[in-house]
Amino acid sequence: MITAYLKRAYSSFAAHVFDVPPRLLAFLLFVLHLVLPVAKPDPFIQLTVFDIFFLAAFAASWDLLVGRSGQISLGHALFFGIGGYTTGILSVNLGLAPWITIPLAVLVGVSASLLIGLPCSRVKGPYLALVTMALPLILVQLFKLDLLLPITGGEAGVGILLPIIPSAFFRMLGFGSRDAIRAVALATYYFALFLVFAASVILYKIANSKTGMVFVSILDDELASKACGINVTRYKLMALAISSLFAALIGAIRGHFATIVSPGRFLDLTVSFAPVMVAFLGGIGTIYGPLIGAYIYYTLDRFVLQKMTQIPFLAFTDWEHVRFLIFAVIVIVLVIKWPRGIARFVTDKLHDLEEARDLDERGKWIWKTYKKRKKKE
Amino acid sequence: MHLLEVNNLTKRFGGLIAVNNVSFNINEGEIVGIIGPNGAGKTTLFNLISGFLKPTSGTVKFKDENITGLAPHKIVNKGIARTFQVVRPFRHLPVIANVMISMKSPRGARKIEWLKTHERKALDLLEDVGLSELMLEPAENVGHGDLKRLEMARALATEPDLLMLDEPFGGLNPLETDFLTKSILRMHLDEPSRGIVIVEHKLYALMKIAQRVVVLHQGEKIADGKPEEIAKNKRVIEVYMGKEM
Ligand SMILES: Nc1ncnc2c1ncn2[C@@H]1O[C@H](COP(=O)(O)OP(=O)(O)O)[C@@H](O)[C@H]1O
Ligand SMILES: [Mg+2]
Numbered sequence: 020m021i022t023a024y025l026k027r028a029y030s031s032f033a034a035h036v037f038d039v040p041p042r043l044l045a046f047l048l049f050v051l052h053l054v055l056p057v058a059k060p061d062p063f064i065q066l067t068v069f070d071i072f073f074l075a076a077f078a079a080s081w082d083l084l085v086g087r088s089g090q091i092s093l094g095h096a097l098f099f100g101i102g103g104y105t106t107g108i109l110s111v112n113l114g115l116a117p118w119i120t121i122p123l124a125v126l127v128g129v130s131a132s133l134l135i136g137l138p139c140s141r142v143k144g145p146y147l148a149l150v151t152m153a154l155p156l157i158l159v160q161l162f163k164l165d166l167l168l169p170i171t172g173g174e175a176g177v178g179i180l181l182p183i184i185p186s187a188f189f190r191m192l193g194f195g196s197r198d199a200i201r202a203v204a205l206a207t208y209y210f211a212l213f214l215v216f217a218a219s220v221i222l223y224k225i226a227n228s229k230t231g232m233v234f235v236s237i238l239d240d241e242l243a244s245k246a247c248g249i250n251v252t253r254y255k256l257m258a259l260a261i262s263s264l265f266a267a268l269i270g271a272i273r274g275h276f277a278t279i280v281s282p283g284r285f286l287d288l289t290v291s292f293a294p295v296m297v298a299f300l301g302g303i304g305t306i307y308g309p310l311i312g313a314y315i316y317y318t319l320d321r322f323v324l325q326k327m328t329q330i331p332f333l334a335f336t337d338w339e340h341v342r343f344l345i346f347a348v349i350v351i352v353l354v355i356k357w358p359r360g361i362a363r364f365v366t367d368k369l370h371d372l373e374e375a376r377d378l379d380e381r382g383k384w385i386w387k388t389y390k391k392r393k394k395k396e
Numbered sequence: 397m398h399l400l401e402v403n404n405l406t407k408r409f410g411g412l413i414a415v416n417n418v419s420f421n422i423n424e425g426e427i428v429g430i431i432g433p434n435g436a437g438k439t440t441l442f443n444l445i446s447g448f449l450k451p452t453s454g455t456v457k458f459k460d461e462n463i464t465g466l467a468p469h470k471i472v473n474k475g476i477a478r479t480f481q482v483v484r485p486f487r488h489l490p491v492i493a494n495v496m497i498s499m500k501s502p503r504g505a506r507k508i509e510w511l512k513t514h515e516r517k518a519l520d521l522l523e524d525v526g527l528s529e530l531m532l533e534p535a536e537n538v539g540h541g542d543l544k545r546l547e548m549a550r551a552l553a554t555e556p557d558l559l560m561l562d563e564p565f566g567g568l569n570p571l572e573t574d575f576l577t578k579s580i581l582r583m584h585l586d587e588p589s590r591g592i593v594i595v596e597h598k599l600y601a602l603m604k605i606a607q608r609v610v611v612l613h614q615g616e617k618i619a620d621g622k623p624e625e626i627a628k629n630k631r632v633i634e635v636y637m638g639k640e641m
Contacts, residue, residue: 232497248501249497
């Protein structure tokens with residue numbers, strides 16, 4: 020009886036998870052990362068995986084805005100940075116707990132996006148792209164002012180942020196101090212993993228909801244969208260707010276994880292361009308594509324490009340930026356080869372294999388509803 | 397009370413007067429044709445009524461309310477829907493999703509909760525215009541004739557009290573034209589109080605459907621009457637001289 024039950028549970032699970040490539044991908048990755056710290060307690064790999072996850076979720080938030088609603092942001096570091104800096108400044112200077120400062124950081128990020136979006140969404144043109152690109156750079160300069168230096172730490176950044184999960188918690192549970200530190204590292208890993216994963220899933224769900232379809236309609240034809248009775252300005256702002264909410268959230272958690280929030284890691288141009296590159300690489304507008312892009316990006320970065328620093332004549336002082344340039348060139352070449360992104364290339368192949376209908380993921384839920392309806396009749 | 401009242405509407409583009417002092421009314425349940433040669437100002441007139449262009453002067457009243465210069469989406473939610481002469485599909489979205497966008501507008505969402513699901517309503521509309529077979533096809537793969545009908549389904553999904561079709565027969569073959577004519581007439585029977593305005597540049601296409609025809613020429617209204625009267629109207633014949641009517 021139990022086996023029958025398990026079989027049924029499994030088949031229903033399989034039907035829901037395995038039939039849709041992005042879900043299968045997400046599921047496999049999630050399990051992989053769940054067991055990773057146990058299976059391979061190598062801190063270098065763990066850190067890399069971490070970076071991948073953060074970049075993937077951050078890029079997914081960018082993708083919802085740009086790939087779905089068609090509003091171009093070239094400076095998503097703005098919201099990421101606002102998230103990191105807000106929680107950093109509050110937790111370092113006021114000693115507030117992360118569970119207070121992170122929501123506040125999200126609030127500040129969303130408010131900033133609305134302040135920028137209100138004027139930008141009413142006019143046509145590249146205003147949003149320009150404003151978002153300029154503002155992080157302006158912020159960096161502002162943070163270097165004597166007046167703000169004690170709070171923002173200038174070039175060095177704000178530090179040290181309180182850990183999201185304090186080791187006192189584990190000591191209270193009776194862990195020894197060394198065990199407690201290890202337990203904190205593990206708990207933080209899982210906390211961030213769950214949060215970043217949840218953020219990505221929610222972004223994917225939003226993108227494929229009816230509201231997400233309205234975003235796409237604006238991307239396709241703003242005028243026609245208006246003719247359908249859609250308040251385009253409102254939906255554009257909504258996309259911007261949702262996107263910045265997740266960007267700020269991910270930035271804030273990243274800040275606590277990194278313990279120091281500095282311009283180079285939170286407001287730099289490279290921070291803005293990384294999600295753009297991985298989204299293009301993985302497949303813009305797919306939301307899950309950036310995950311694939313992030314994997315390729317970090318694999319190349321950590322296991323190929325960083326090794327190159329060991330070659331003497333390549334040991335530039337500003338390696339960070341050179342590396343980025345090399346990667347940008349690689350991405351451009353790949354995007355020319357697969358303009359729709361690697362994720363779509365793979366799913367297209369999978370579809371061909373299954374001889375499934377050639378449906379975009381946006382159409383899939385409609386297909387499902389249709390099948391359900393047919394079944395009822 | 398008229399459903400729509402257009403009073404002394406004028407639109408200038410620089411030195412060109414695209415619509416010149418045009419006035420006419422549409423009553424509830426009336427099917428009115430607007431004809432005129434290319435460049436007569438028909439599309440501009442539509443854009444003025446639906447809020448996509450602001451008139452230089454003149455007013456548009458809908459159900460006794462002044463709607464001149466309102467934002468397009470607000471006008472849709474008051475109950476005026478329009479289609480575009482050059483089709484404007486959401487090409488990344490499947491056909492059925494194209495229709496469902498209209499249902500995300502406040503007006504289009506009105507009847508959904510207690511009647512049916514979004515999908516059901518969208519499917520019914522697609523069936524009405526004969527597109528249900530293509531519902532899952534991304535709009536970019538759909539042919540021109542079908543997109544013309546999609547335009548109409550999308551407009552209908554906003555539950556309009558006044559439907560304005562800009563050259564719905566343009567580029568359709570005789571079979572498709574016949575089908576569309578029938579859908580419009582059927583729709584008229586289903587929703588007898590809805591006003592319908594159909595733009596065409598030729599008169600004969602409207603003879604069967606329109607109860608009244610307004611003729612535009614170089615931005616000015618030159619005739620307004622029953623189709624049979626218009627066909628005999630001297631001024632209209634003059635304008636169309638040498639051309640097929
Ligand atoms: N946005 C615009 N700017 C300048 N001139 C325009 C614009 N839209 C239309 N026109 C001009 O207005 C006149 C009427 O055009 P239109 O309303 O499209 O005619 P119709 O739909 O009757 O063929 C044409 O001469 C056209 O060139
Ligand atoms: Mg026209």
